[in-house]
Amino acid sequence: MTADPLLSVRSLSVDFWSYGRRSQVLRDVSLDVPAHRHVALVGESGCGKSVTMRAIMGILAAPPARIASGAILFDGRDLLRLSAREREALRGTAMAMVFQDPMTSLNPVFTIGDQMGAILRYADRRLGRARSRRARLARVHEVLTQVRMPDPERIARSFPIMLSGGMRQRVLIAMALLSEPRLLIADEPGAALDVTTQAQILKLLRDLVDDRGLALLMITHNLGVVREAADDVYVMYAGSVVEHGATAELFARPRHPYTRALLDCVPKLSGGATFRGIDGSLPDYSAPPPGCRFAPRCPLAISACSRPPEARRVSADHYAACWRLEDAA
Amino acid sequence: MSAAVAGESAPRISTAYQNWRRFSRNPTAVIGSAIVVIVLAAALLAPLIAPYPDHVGAVVNFRARHLPPSARYWFGTDNVGRDIFTRVLFGYRISLLLAAVVLGAAVPLGATLGLVAGYFGGWAEIVIMRLTDVALAIPPLVMALAVTAVLTPSLVHAMLAIAALWWTWHTRLIFSITRTLRTQEFVEAARTLGASPFHILFRELLPNCASAILVKTSLDFGFVILIGAALSYLGLGVQPPAPDLGTMVANGADFLPDRWWESLLPGAAILFVALGFNLLGDGLRDLFDVESVR
Amino acid sequence: MEFLYFLIRRALWSALVLIGLSIVIFTIARVMPGDPARLAMGPRASQEQVDDLRRKMGLDRPLVEQYQHFIVGLSRGDLGLSFLTKRPVNDDIAETFAATFELVLSTITLAFLVGIPLGVVAAANKDGWIDNLVRLIAIFGAVTPSFLLALLLQVFAGYVLHVLPTTGRFSPDAPIPHSVTGLLTIDTLIAGNFAGFADAFKHLLLPSLALSAATVGQIARITRSSMIDVAKQDYIEAARAFGVPGRVRMFKYMLRPAFVPPLTILGLEFASLLGNAFVVELVFSWPGMASYGVRSILQKDLNAVMGVVMISGLFFVLVNLTIDVLVGVVDPRVRIRGERA
Numbered sequence: 007m008t009a010d011p012l013l014s015v016r017s018l019s020v021d022f023w024s025y026g027r028r029s030q031v032l033r034d035v036s037l038d039v040p041a042h043r044h045v046a047l048v049g050e051s052g053c054g055k056s057v058t059m060r061a062i063m064g065i066l067a068a069p070p071a072r073i074a075s076g077a078i079l080f081d082g083r084d085l086l087r088l089s090a091r092e093r094e095a096l097r098g099t100a101m102a103m104v105f106q107d108p109m110t111s112l113n114p115v116f117t118i119g120d121q122m123g124a125i126l127r128y129a130d131r132r133l134g135r136a137r138s139r140r141a142r143l144a145r146v147h148e149v150l151t152q153v154r155m156p157d158p159e160r161i162a163r164s165f166p167i168m169l170s171g172g173m174r175q176r177v178l179i180a181m182a183l184l185s186e187p188r189l190l191i192a193d194e195p196g197a198a199l200d201v202t203t204q205a206q207i208l209k210l211l212r213d214l215v216d217d218r219g220l221a222l223l224m225i226t227h228n229l230g231v232v233r234e235a236a237d238d239v240y241v242m243y244a245g246s247v248v249e250h251g252a253t254a255e256l257f258a259r260p261r262h263p264y265t266r267a268l269l270d271c272v273p274k275l276s277g278g279a280t281f282r283g284i285d286g287s288l289p290d291y292s293a294p295p296p297g298c299r300f301a302p303r304c305p306l307a308i309s310a311c312s313r314p315p316e317a318r319r320v321s322a323d324h325y326a327a328c329w330r331l332e333d334a335a
Numbered sequence: 336m337s338a339a340v341a342g343e344s345a346p347r348i349s350t351a352y353q354n355w356r357r358f359s360r361n362p363t364a365v366i367g368s369a370i371v372v373i374v375l376a377a378a379l380l381a382p383l384i385a386p387y388p389d390h391v392g393a394v395v396n397f398r399a400r401h402l403p404p405s406a407r408y409w410f411g412t413d414n415v416g417r418d419i420f421t422r423v424l425f426g427y428r429i430s431l432l433l434a435a436v437v438l439g440a441a442v443p444l445g446a447t448l449g450l451v452a453g454y455f456g457g458w459a460e461i462v463i464m465r466l467t468d469v470a471l472a473i474p475p476l477v478m479a480l481a482v483t484a485v486l487t488p489s490l491v492h493a494m495l496a497i498a499a500l501w502w503t504w505h506t507r508l509i510f511s512i513t514r515t516l517r518t519q520e521f522v523e524a525a526r527t528l529g530a531s532p533f534h535i536l537f538r539e540l541l542p543n544c545a546s547a548i549l550v551k552t553s554l555d556f557g558f559v560i561l562i563g564a565a566l567s568y569l570g571l572g573v574q575p576p577a578p579d580l581g582t583m584v585a586n587g588a589d590f591l592p593d594r595w596w597e598s599l600l601p602g603a604a605i606l607f608v609a610l611g612f613n614l615l616g617d618g619l620r621d622l623f624d625v626e627s628v629r
Numbered sequence: 630m631e632f633l634y635f636l637i638r639r640a641l642w643s644a645l646v647l648i649g650l651s652i653v654i655f656t657i658a659r660v661m662p663g664d665p666a667r668l669a670m671g672p673r674a675s676q677e678q679v680d681d682l683r684r685k686m687g688l689d690r691p692l693v694e695q696y697q698h699f700i701v702g703l704s705r706g707d708l709g710l711s712f713l714t715k716r717p718v719n720d721d722i723a724e725t726f727a728a729t730f731e732l733v734l735s736t737i738t739l740a741f742l743v744g745i746p747l748g749v750v751a752a753a754n755k756d757g758w759i760d761n762l763v764r765l766i767a768i769f770g771a772v773t774p775s776f777l778l779a780l781l782l783q784v785f786a787g788y789v790l791h792v793l794p795t796t797g798r799f800s801p802d803a804p805i806p807h808s809v810t811g812l813l814t815i816d817t818l819i820a821g822n823f824a825g826f827a828d829a830f831k832h833l834l835l836p837s838l839a840l841s842a843a844t845v846g847q848i849a850r851i852t853r854s855s856m857i858d859v860a861k862q863d864y865i866e867a868a869r870a871f872g873v874p875g876r877v878r879m880f881k882y883m884l885r886p887a888f889v890p891p892l893t894i895l896g897l898e899f900a901s902l903l904g905n906a907f908v909v910e911l912v913f914s915w916p917g918m919a920s921y922g923v924r925s926i927l928q929k930d931l932n933a934v935m936g937v938v939m940i941s942g943l944f945f946v947l948v949n950l951t952i953d954v955l956v957g958v959v960d961p962r963v964r965i966r967g968e969r970a
Contacts, residue, residue, distance in 0.1 A: 065870050098872030105870070110863040114962055115885045124881075125871045132872065165961040181871060468642065469649035471897075472945045473938065476904030480926050481657055481934050561774050565908050568776045569923060584777060588912075592784040602777035609772035617768075 010082065011040035012221040013062065013101075013189050018076035020057055020066070022291070029291035031057050033245045033299075034314070035076070037223075039189065044215050044222045046232040046253070049242035050268075052288050055225045058242075059191055062223075063103050064093040080189070095132045098125055102182035106193040108174035112166040118177055119162030122146045122184060129185040149180045153210060172203040179210065190214070192224045196231075208235045229272055233257055238323070241265050244289055244299035247317070251324030261326040263304045298328070306330045357622055364618020367553075370611025378427040390417040391425045393576040401594050411596040413587065419597065422578035423604045429579050430608065433490065434559040437498045442552055445505025446544065450536045452506065453513025463506065470503040475562055483571040493572040497562055501555070508551055512544050546623035550616050557612035564605045580605050632957050632964045639953050643946040650942040651703060655696055658931045659688075699935075708936035711925070718936035721921060726940065729917035731812040733906055733944075735837040737895065740844040745891065747845070748852025749884065755857065763853065767846030775905040779839040779912035786835055794832050796914040836913045840905055844898060848891045855887040862886075889960050896952040903941050 020032040032054050039045045047055050060066045062078055064085065078085040080101065085093060097103075105111035113121055123142050130137050137145070143162065150158035153176040166174060175196060182190055195211060196204030212235060215222050226232060232239050233253060240250040241262065249262040260266045267284045286303035295301055297312040304311070310329045317325040358364050382388055386409070390396075396416030404411040410419035452463040475497060482496035483489075516522065517540070525539050566572040567581030575582060580601045587598025683689050687698060702709055708718035751763040786793045814833060817826035859865065860883060868878050907919035914920070918937055925933035957964045 063870055065866065094872055094874070096872075097870060103867075103870045105863060105867045107863055111867045113864040113868070113882055113886070115960055116882075124877070125868075125873060128873055128877070129871075165965065167962050167965055178867075465645060465649065469646050469653060471900060472646050472650060472942050473653070474900045474902075474904030474907070474941055474945075476907055477922070477938055477941055480907070480923065481654065481938055483926075485657055485929075485931070485934075557772060561772070562904075564774050565776060565905075568774075568908065569911065571926070581774075581776075584774075584780070588780055591780060592789065595784070598780060599777075602774060602780070605774050606772055606777065609774070610768070613768060613772045 011038035012081060013039040014079040016077045016079065018061060018078060019074040020061055021072050021074045022070050023072060024070055027292045030294055031245050031291055035247055037240050037247060039221045039223045041221045042215060042219045043237045044212065044224065044235060046224045046226060046236035046239045047242060048226055048229065048232050048239055050227060053242045054245040055242055059193060059225050063097060063191060098129045099133055099185045100187055101189040102187040104178050104182045104190065104192040104195060107198050108171050108178055109198065111178055112174060114166055117163055117165055119143060119146055122181055125181060126184050149183050152183060153180045171199050175199060175207055189221045192222060194226055195224060246299060248300065249326040255324050261320050261331050262328050263306050264300045354622060361618050361621055363614045367611050367614025367618050370607060371615050374427055374608045374611060377424050378431050381424040381428055385421040385424050387418040387421045390421045391578050404596050410600045413597050419600055422583060423601055425578045426580040426583065429573055430560045430563060433494055433563045434556045436494050437501060437559050438552055438555055440498045441501035442505055445502035446509045446548060449506040449509025450513055450540055453510040454517050454536055454540060467503040467506050470500050473500060475500045476565055479566055480571060488571045488574060490573045493563060493566050497559060505551065508547060509544050512547055513540055516540055516543055550620045550623060553612055553619055554616035557609040561609050631966065636953065639950055643950055646946055647942055651700060651939060654935050654938045655699055658935050659692060659695060709932040711930055711933045718933050721933065722918060722936055722940055725916060725918045725921045727812060728915060729906060729919060732836055732915060732917060735833050736840040739837050740841045740848050744845045744848030745852050747849035749856055751849060751853040752856035763849050767850045770842040770846030773842060775839060776908045776912055778842055779909050782835045782839050793835050797832060836909050836915055840909045844902060847894060847898065851890050851894050852887060855890040856883055859883045859887045885959060889956055892952050892956055896949045899945050899948050903944065
């Protein structure tokens with residue numbers, strides 16, 4: 007693990023401009039996704055995880071959004087310095103995304119085989135590979151088998167409407183695997199499905215990481231899933247990473263007040279009957295508090311919190327951004 | 336974020352006023368209403384402002400035949416010397432009257448049938464909707480032609496013919512709205528409170544359709560006027576010497592292209608009023624955000 | 630399989646509509662006040678002549694029997710005898726229907742060929758000047774009386790510019806094509822008669838333009854909103870994330886799903902289109918069903934009128950069935966679920 011991580015986001019800040027007002031949607035976000043690791047990016051709705059994901063993939067809506075500063079290193083190259091063409095060349099080839107909602111993420115009027123074949127064709131073109139139609143179809147079948155779809159020939163001939171939600175989700179994963187990407191970003195995998203199916207999907211992803219050495223970045227709001235599946239976890243709040251580390255360690259010893267509150271919210275089978283939420287709400291991104299964005303809601307806030315906290319080391323692979331780490335034991 | 340602080344109450348702006356402001360910001364709506372107002376005024380005030388009010392009837396003025404537009408005759412004169420501008424003004428009266436009567440009959444009928452079909456479902460729905468299917472398969476113009484042929488051509492018969500088909504559009508529209516509404520809770524609530532079907536239909540469901548009806552009716556004014564004009568162009572609507580816009584276009588068409596004003600200016604007048612209602616309807620549609628109205 | 634059931638249901642619906650139509654038109658023609666025989670003969674004919682005609686036309690029979698006769702005739706494709714020409718209405722209409730069909734077909738083709746690209750461009754250029762221009766075109770297309778537009782086109786293209794012929798279907802001196810489909814443009818092409826084709830095409834152009842004005846605008850508008858809706862869908866963003874190039878996304882991935890609403894609209898609008906065809910045919914002296922119909926109406930030839938209305942209804946119903954099939958071809962969701970979205 008001494009090599010540089012495959013994906014390294016360094017101090018990324020993104021602004022959204024609307025009606026002349028600037029909202030600082032991401033502030034100084036840094037995260038690393040090495041190969042062979044399953045990294046989870048966790049946070050409540052609106053915390054900026056989708057923006058991060060889209061910034062990495064390069065599909066942010068450019069006019070309202072603007073990358074204010076930072077770098078996204080993929081295999082050593084800063085993606086933000088590449089042209090749109092070069093970035094497009096990477097999509098679907100070296101890096102791929104698995105979309106959240108299997109019901110709406112497949113084009114309803116084309117067969118699975120058509121859609122996957124098209125993706126493969128354009129990917130091949132960018133990679134300078136020539137493949138016949140037959141070969142493409144063979145590859146499509148091969149990938150469908152990899153995601154454990156029974157009868158891949160029939161699936162390829164089907165339209166999305168003929169498949170169940172779980173099957174469609176697998177198709178989405180298969181689509182991402184077509185050109186053997188090295189980085190996979192999964193957006194709430196299985197969130198739209200029932201628990202059992204979701205577990206199967208997660209297992210599938212896990213196997214892909216282990217067997218093929220993929221770097222997997224999973225976006226989710228579901229702590230249970232994180233705990234079960236991820237190797238490392240980054241906790242985001244209001245556009246910044248507040249804590250990150252190895253999953254087991256972080257869950258056992260959460261240090262940031264937000265992380266602790268978050269874990270408290272999850273009802274435990276053993277614990278009492280109280281449901282706890284976190285008082286207050288996300289800040290207004292166009293007029294955020296100076297310094298730590300969780301301060302207004304934080305029980306441990308002090309005057310020092312008006313300065314943005316840096317990520318401070320808690321242990322070997324555990325960092326939290328809080329001025330009061332010592333007191334949060 | 337919200338500026339309201341506990342203890343202070345923000346001033347309440349009435350919805351009507353908000354709607355008015357949005358409406359007046361919308362260029363199509365403003366232009367449309369302006370045109371409609373102009374036409375309405377022209378029609379209402381015709382007897383007062385028309386330069387040659389007697390040219391409406393069977394007047395002949397052979398010395399002033401086929402005169403191009405001038406300061407004396409703003410739109411020129413037709414083949415028997417009548418002032419076209421005057422006749423256009425009075426022609427607007429006929430067109431607007433036609434549209435008002437047709438829609439005045441068709442809209443309430445159509446809306447009621449739509450409400451009944453949508454709310455009660457079952458046999459009512461089947462019968463009513465099959466009926467609208469049949470009616471929609473007939474080109475309105477053809478139907479109007481057939482009816483006015485069997486009965487003698489006149490304004491009344493033309494109106495009858497058009498109204499006989501027009502209610503179907505409204506029935507369709509109201510039906511689809513009602514069908515989605517009837518499953519909503521406020522309908523259930525009213526029912527459990529013992530409201531009569533009449534009350535539910537007209538006091539609960541109908542107001543929810545109001546904006547769609549308003550939009551469609553504005554658009555319809557324009558379309559009905561166009562069909563009425565087409566009918567009279569074919570000679571099956573209002574009979575001469577009455578100053579109907581469509582008839583004027585037909586009469587003037589013989590003298591194209593030299594004496595273009597005789598048919599093109601009345602034609603432009605038809606376009607003008609249809610444009611006004613179309614823009615108005617569009618503007619209202621933008622205002623109410625109604626999507627399903629054609 | 631579901632799709633087949635869907636089509637069968639639609640076919641039944643069509644039959645129902647036609648039956649309902651026949652009742653309506655029969656009622657109008659026979660039940661309305663006025664004596665059809667007297668109407669046809671005119672006020673100056675003697676009572677004897679009128680009675681004679683009445684007997685010949687079977688108008689003295691009870692209404693129910695008349696209707697039965699009518700329906701039976703319809704099912705055999707027999708539309709009765711014209712009061713005026715005493716020939717079967719079928720023959721009269723058959724002569725003229727091809728002309729109307731050609732006009733309507735070319736109008737629809739023109740409307741789609743122009744309307745769909747306009748809509749796509751408007752959507753791509755949302756709120757830009759092209760979008761507003763398209764909107765303007767759509768509005769003026771909808772509000773311009775068809776007869777006015779027809780007259781204007783005649784004046785400009787015909788008289789002022791002397792570019793195109795203004796009446797009829799083909800010039801008297803042009804080589805007359807051998808009739809295969811009855812559609813002059815197709816027939817001349819099939820026969821390799823290019824001079825004839827050019828002539829027929831030139832004659833077809835102005836009437837089609839006049840007739841298509843309203844429809845082009847509507848199709849453009851609905852394509853525009855449909856494209857905008859599709860562009861917002863997740864699967865388009867997914868395609869982008871998978872590196873599918875923008876052009877492919879637009880023309881293949883967005884256009885196909887967006888194609889369905891314009892088709893559906895055409896089905897709904899077709900009745901109006903036919904109605905406008907009547908007016909346009911008259912302005913251009915196009916020898917179609919419309920002129921026949923209007924003449925019959927003016928001469929109170931009620932059997933002919935009924936015939937024209939029934940054929941119009943049939944045309945409408947068939948067009949809608951065709952559209953149902955096309956929608957099924959384009960959108961597999963309709964095909965599989967067996968119902969219209």
